Amino acid sequence: AQSVTQLDSHVSVSEGTPVLLRCNYSSSYSPSLFWYVQHPNKGLQLLLKYTSAATLVKGINGFEAEFKKSETSFHLTKPSAHMSDAAEYFCVVTRSQGNLIFGKGTKLSVKP
Amino acid sequence: NAGVMQNPRHLVRRRGQEARLRCSPMKGHSHVYWYRQLPEEGLKFMVYLQKENIIDESGMPKERFSAEFPKEGPSILRIQQVVRGDSAAYFCASSLQGLNTEAFFGQGTRLTVV
Numbered sequence: 305a306q307s308v309t310q311l312d313s314h315v316s317v318s319e320g321t322p323v324l325l326r327c328n329y330s331s332s333y334s335p336s337l338f339w340y341v342q343h344p345n346k347g348l349q350l351l352l353k354y355t356s357a358a359t360l361v362k363g364i365n366g367f368e369a370e371f372k373k374s375e376t377s378f379h380l381t382k383p384s385a386h387m388s389d390a391a392e393y394f395c396v397v398t399r400s401q402g403n404l405i406f407g408k409g410t411k412l413s414v415k416p
Numbered sequence: 417n418a419g420v421m422q423n424p425r426h427l428v429r430r431r432g433q434e435a436r437l438r439c440s441p442m443k444g445h446s447h448v449y450w451y452r453q454l455p456e457e458g459l460k461f462m463v464y465l466q467k468e469n470i471i472d473e474s475g476m477p478k479e480r481f482s483a484e485f486p487k488e489g490p491s492i493l494r495i496q497q498v499v500r501g502d503s504a505a506y507f508c509a510s511s512l513q514g515l516n517t518e519a520f521f522g523q524g525t526r527l528t529v530v
């Protein structure tokens with residue numbers, strides 16, 4: 305069975321400081337992992353995806369994530385937060401049938 | 417190429433009425449997924465359809481909920497005899513192929529049952 309756990313429901317950072325959003329997964333086979341972002345009253349947008357190629361994945365808007373099999377983690381990072389990064393972020397793992405299993409989300413707040 | 421289009425964006429229904437949510441996938445996409453987002457929760461998978469076929473409906477409530485994706489036209493998520501607990505945001509996604517491929521999401525339909 306596949307599952308994903310986002311360890312923090314809320315993260316608050318100051319503008320210009322690093323962002324770390326944590327995600328651990330459970331999968332009985334080699335998973336594909338995604339991070340999606342949802343801005344208020346908007347649909348979800350794909351930030352990045354891991355599909356068993358390079359373990360360090362670069363996404364849009366300066367975000368990146370590293371797949372660590374030994375730790376079953378896929379944490380999302382960004383060196384310097386921007387006000388426009390304030391949103392909700394979802395870590396996602398695929399099921400064997402192809403649909404997506406979402407974490408509960410992490411709300412990122414960015415203070416001026 | 418328009419993205420995934422969902423309508424209506426907001427839907428208000430009285431208890432006992434029917435709600436019909438529409439989703440037009442991206443052009444060329446034949447795989448459609450429906451998700452429900454309850455307040456303070458992540459998205460929960462409901463159903464996965466490929467043109468005219470239901471591939472996986474393991475997340476769909478057994479009663480009152482149904483989904484279709486006809487050969488022509490949008491995918492429809494239908495909720496009969498709505499109750500207050502059905503109030504949520506319903507998101508549709510589409511993909512070009514199924515397994516492990518990128519899914520593109522619509523902006524969602526926010527259903528409020530009064």
